Amino acid sequence: MESERKKLKRARRRVEQIKSFYWHLVVYIGVNSFISISKLIRNMIDGETFTEAFLDFGTFSIWIFWGIGIFFHAVKAFSISPIFSKDWEERQIQKYIEKDKQQAEKFR
Known part of the structure; x- marks a missing residue:
């Protein structure tokens, strides 16, 4: 019975983490869209062409830096481990077990 409670608690925690990530993503898109559009308009009012305003690093730099944070939030929320997965x-573990068996057989 206790293990079922732990499983339920762990599942609820995972759902909350995923929900938190999706809210973070919505805020990321909304805020960055507003900032980028405002920056484009401000640069165009200051005399830049649309292309110049669009290609200005400052227009999209927050997308990049905040995007790095979003990436790590997704990794945590979805338990993604591209380097050290369970597999x-x-x-x-199997490799080291086999290696130990081979070493033990040498001395028999």
């Missing part, structure tokens, strides 16, 4: 761990 990788299992393969490493």
